[in-house]
Amino acid sequence: MKKATRILGTISIALLITCALFTPTFANDGDKNNHVTELKFIGNLQNQPVFQLALTNPQEDEFTVTFRDEYGNVLYTDRFKGVNITRKFMLKSEDLVDANLNVTVRSKKSNQTEVYHINRSHSYVEETVVNKVK
DSSP states (O other), X not given: OHHHHHXXXXXXXXXXXXXXXXXXXXXXXXXXXXXXXEEEEEEEETTEEEEEEEEEEEEEEEEEEEEEEXXXXXXXXXXXXXXXXXXXXXXXXXXXXXXXXXXXXXXTTTXXXXXXXXXXXOOOOOOOOOOOXX
């Protein structure tokens, strides 16, 4: 009887540990107020880099977008309000030669902050190709 109780106890502990290890847990509590941000480089316009920021959120929210250089100096800041927001930013490259930038997007309602790092560098590549004609 004592042996059967010990075996049942061991099985129940093993089952409990198995359930605890393989049960998914989520960081968010299913909150529908989460927003999605996407910052991407879309090209150059008149030799100036252009970035596009897309903000998608289920409820109307206010966002603060701040561009800072590698020393923490604020280059640009603005607030946007809405549900689905898309903004394009053109940076003056003569002020930012080989500079690293940080873009901070902060939500007012959910108090979430996302930071993007932009690493810019220039390199000069010269290529010479020799082909045999005949």
